[in-house]
Amino acid sequence: MVGAGGAGLMGALYAARQVRTAVLSKVHPLRSHTGAAQGGIAAPLGNMEEDRPEWYVYDTIKGGDWLVDQDAAEVLARESVDAIIELEHLGMPFDRTPEGKIAQRRFGGHTRNFGEAPVMRACHVADRTGHMILHTLYQQCIRAEVCFFDEFFVTDLILDGGRVAGVVALEIATGDIHVFHAKAVLFANGGAGRIYKVTSNALSLTGDGMALVWRRGLPLEDMEFFQFHPTGIYKLGILLSEGARGEGAILINDKGERFMERYAPTIKDLASRDVVSRAIYREIREGRGIGGRDYVYLDMRPETINRYRSAPGGRTVTAEYLQSKLPDIIEFARVYLGIDPLKQPVPIQPTAHYAMGGIPTDLDGRVVRDGNNTPVEGFYAAGECACVSVHGANRLGTNSLVDLVVFGRRAGRHMAEYCRGADFPPLPPEPEAYTVELVERVRNGGKERAAPIRAELQETMQTYVSVFREEDGLKTAISKLNELRARYENIGIDDRGLRFNTDLVEALELGSLLDVAEATAYSALYRTESRGAHYREDYPKRDDQNWLRHTLIYRRGREVSFDSKPVVITHWPPKERVY
Amino acid sequence: MKVKLRVQRFNPERDPRPWWAEYEVEVEETDRVLDALNHVKWYLDGSLTYRRSCAHGVCGSDAMRINGVNRLACKVLVRDVVAEGRGTITIQPLLGLPVIKDLVVDQEPFFRKYRQVLPYLINDEPPPERERLQSPEERARFDDTTKCIMCAACTTACPSFWANGEYIGPAAIVQAHRFIFDSRDRAAAARLKVLNEWFGVWRCRTIFNCTAACPRGIQVTRAIEEVKALIRSGKIK
Numbered sequence: 001m002v003g004a005g006g007a008g009l010m011g012a013l014y015a016a017r018q019v020r021t022a023v024l025s026k027v028h029p030l031r032s033h034t035g036a037a038q039g040g041i042a043a044p045l046g047n048m049e050e051d052r053p054e055w056y057v058y059d060t061i062k063g064g065d066w067l068v069d070q071d072a073a074e075v076l077a078r079e080s081v082d083a084i085i086e087l088e089h090l091g092m093p094f095d096r097t098p099e100g101k102i103a104q105r106r107f108g109g110h111t112r113n114f115g116e117a118p119v120m121r122a123c124h125v126a127d128r129t130g131h132m133i134l135h136t137l138y139q140q141c142i143r144a145e146v147c148f149f150d151e152f153f154v155t156d157l158i159l160d161g162g163r164v165a166g167v168v169a170l171e172i173a174t175g176d177i178h179v180f181h182a183k184a185v186l187f188a189n190g191g192a193g194r195i196y197k198v199t200s201n202a203l204s205l206t207g208d209g210m211a212l213v214w215r216r217g218l219p220l221e222d223m224e225f226f227q228f229h230p231t232g233i234y235k236l237g238i239l240l241s242e243g244a245r246g247e248g249a250i251l252i253n254d255k256g257e258r259f260m261e262r263y264a265p266t267i268k269d270l271a272s273r274d275v276v277s278r279a280i281y282r283e284i285r286e287g288r289g290i291g292g293r294d295y296v297y298l299d300m301r302p303e304t305i306n307r308y309r310s311a312p313g314g315r316t317v318t319a320e321y322l323q324s325k326l327p328d329i330i331e332f333a334r335v336y337l338g339i340d341p342l343k344q345p346v347p348i349q350p351t352a353h354y355a356m357g358g359i360p361t362d363l364d365g366r367v368v369r370d371g372n373n374t375p376v377e378g379f380y381a382a383g384e385c386a387c388v389s390v391h392g393a394n395r396l397g398t399n400s401l402v403d404l405v406v407f408g409r410r411a412g413r414h415m416a417e418y419c420r421g422a423d424f425p426p427l428p429p430e431p432e433a434y435t436v437e438l439v440e441r442v443r444n445g446g447k448e449r450a451a452p453i454r455a456e457l458q459e460t461m462q463t464y465v466s467v468f469r470e471e472d473g474l475k476t477a478i479s480k481l482n483e484l485r486a487r488y489e490n491i492g493i494d495d496r497g498l499r500f501n502t503d504l505v506e507a508l509e510l511g512s513l514l515d516v517a518e519a520t521a522y523s524a525l526y527r528t529e530s531r532g533a534h535y536r537e538d539y540p541k542r543d544d545q546n547w548l549r550h551t552l553i554y555r556r557g558r559e560v561s562f563d564s565k566p567v568v569i570t571h572w573p574p575k576e577r578v579y
Numbered sequence: 580m581k582v583k584l585r586v587q588r589f590n591p592e593r594d595p596r597p598w599w600a601e602y603e604v605e606v607e608e609t610d611r612v613l614d615a616l617n618h619v620k621w622y623l624d625g626s627l628t629y630r631r632s633c634a635h636g637v638c639g640s641d642a643m644r645i646n647g648v649n650r651l652a653c654k655v656l657v658r659d660v661v662a663e664g665r666g667t668i669t670i671q672p673l674l675g676l677p678v679i680k681d682l683v684v685d686q687e688p689f690f691r692k693y694r695q696v697l698p699y700l701i702n703d704e705p706p707p708e709r710e711r712l713q714s715p716e717e718r719a720r721f722d723d724t725t726k727c728i729m730c731a732a733c734t735t736a737c738p739s740f741w742a743n744g745e746y747i748g749p750a751a752i753v754q755a756h757r758f759i760f761d762s763r764d765r766a767a768a769a770r771l772k773v774l775n776e777w778f779g780v781w782r783c784r785t786i787f788n789c790t791a792a793c794p795r796g797i798q799v800t801r802a803i804e805e806v807k808a809l810i811r812s813g814k815i816k
Contacts, residue, residue, distance in 0.1 A: 091700025451621030494625030
């Protein structure tokens with residue numbers, strides 16, 4: 001298992017029951033970014049009000065603007081209940097209802113009866129749901145005596161004759177390079193939010209898994225779809241959970257208007273994230289940002305919630321209640337802005353949050369190499385680095401956690417079965433050669449440094465490849481990225497030592513960022529329509545005639561090429577998307 | 580504003596002993612101390628070494644001694660600490676764990692203690708088809724200790740731990756507390772047995788350094804006292 005967040009640990013827990021399993025992670029497992037997820041994990045348990053799996057399937061498909069593979073969404077919804085119950089049995093300390101059941105709250109895009117009104121579907125532990133999932137899974141892995149290689153940075157995928165034979169990794173503490181010979185490998189190494197300047201993502205989220213796969217000639221799917229979460233702390237990008245709006249918080253502009261009423265008349269502030277983020281930028285563009293500037297307010301003061309009757313069922317909330325349900329985000333505002341959100345509104349802006357695209361897989365997490373779903377033998381992916389595709393063009397809040405539990409588990413299970421029936425593939429000669437050469441080149445490299453190149457990359461992506469996109473800007477971004485890649489050829493580092501060389505790690509991570517940024521920008525230029533999180537100002541309409549298909553992008557030397565994969569439609573033909 | 584960072588550095592590959600490096604950096608007063616460190620690493624000296632990840636106080640990577648106090652570098656702002664040292668911020672690695680390099684310490688001894696307390700839910704009764712029921716009151720009983728991010732700020736701030744590195748330490752006790760007081764768990768006795776050993780809870784002298792150091796605001800000393808009281812009560816065998 002490469003990566004020790006929710007997907008990697010869930011996979012490990014299942015695989016370790018049947019076969020010898022090792023987990024490699026570039027950070028200690030408890031530092032993984034699953035731990036930063038806040039508001040909830042969905043399942044139609046119906047603990048608070050009526051809910052049905054088919055409503056959840058529909059919401060997920062509509063949230064993804066019909067680019068979701070519907071068979072995957074059905075698996076997600078069907079298995080979510082069992083997965084949440086399993087988490088509870090493993091020790092997850094969910095918040096509880098008065099009857100002692102798992103408590104649920106509203107979240108963006110999750111509705112009753114196919115869009116009628118918000119539904120309470122998100123199971124949660126205050127606003128640290130991801131933290132508790134991560135710890136619960138790690139705890140159970142400790143109990144199962146799973147073998148961990150902490151702070152091992154995977155630098156290469158050993159792929160020989162179409163079959164995966166292991167990985168190469170740099171042991172950060174010593175600088176040693178190791179070859180891990182394996183019958184099967186699961187990539188669960190997370191997202192790439194650091195391609196943007198303002199992001200909710202950890203500094204470690206540099207898309208290493210996606211980049212390695214791409215370098216080895218395999219495709220990435222739907223990379224043009226990158227989610228901007230509506231409510232990041234202004235300038236810092238730190239996430240303020242959608243759970244806040246689930247509890248009744250609202251967005252307001254400079255005129256004090258609850259502007260989401262205009263953009264999503266039915267579910268307002270709880271529309272899907274792409275819709276809300278675009279609305280915020282429209283308000284800002286039209287001069288209704290706060291004081292004419294580039295932010296709006298998230299207002300979670302109890303008096304506001306009570307005035308708008310925006311809490312579930314229009315009930316009255318108190319400061320104490322909000323404090324118990326959203327303690328962490330309240331503290332973030334206090335620490336980083338010096339603002340008490342129970343007394344003042346909080347300045348927010350959309351923040352780069354989640355890659356809907358990634359390494360294409362089938363429903364068992366097997367990585368596929370083309371539009372016909374041909375699997376790569378022994379290779380699996382799950383979680384944010386993967387694209388199954390259950391999020392389509394825009395992920396619903398809570399669905400990343402459901403995804404990693406449901407598909408991490410399926411991948412772990414399938415992988416173990418596969419390993420039991422397979423022999424070790426032979427290792428190619430000198431599998432470490434690429435890594436050794438790469439590390440030597442960086443260590444003895446030239447005058448360029450990672451930080452300025454990375455900063456320019458992030459600025460470029462933020463300016464041209466964010467919420468609004470158009471052809472000229474995307475072309476500018478691509479030529480800038482080419483220029484940065486040329487500079488990266490001369491990358492060097494200050495730290496020439498072997499021991500815990502994070503200067504080296506950052507330089508290698510920049511290589512990943514360049515790959516992922518490139519895949520994102522090229523894919524965004526390729527898709528000449530607007531769908532979900534991908535909004536082209538020069539093609540503002542969704543175009544099902546030409547674009548109801550997944551993008552596959554390949555790298556061929558210096559060039560990129562495209563292929564496509566059909567969208568799986570089971571019961572829900574595309575229709576207009578209104579909230 | 581300009582601040583001076585005084586950072587304790589040590590690379591055992593090269594340095595006979597730890598030494599102090601000083602860096603002048605231009606920062607906003609609302610910047611995190613981590614931003615100042617990043618500025619040094621990214622633009623002045625790439626060899627400066629520390630762990631960091633989420634940068635907003637939830638992953639637990641960057642606990643360090645800042646002006647002599649254990650804190651997360653990403654959860655303390657420059658403006659909050661700059662006055663303490665009249666424009667200088669002093670940064671050292673956590674005490675009591677071997678230094679690997681600069682501000683990076685070897686966490687393995689710390690996690691070994693974590694593993695000693697059986698830090699996972701143990702209940703081998705066949706589970707119900709749906710969730711186990713737990714009342715909000717039962718759930719609240721251990722809420723505080725579920726917040727722990729295992730950053731090690733508490734344990735490495737504890738004088739009893741400094742005096743004897745075998746002491747299991749506050750973080751491991753917090754983790755044990757989280758399960759001992761969970762109504763769904765069945766292994767309290769096994770955990771209390773570990774914590775009643777010579778390296779267990781009785782080495783705590785209620786100094787409260789752990790509580791002061793916790794970046795998650797956990798009432799660590801209270802949790803330790805609750806464990807002590809439960810052992811003393813003899814209720815669980």
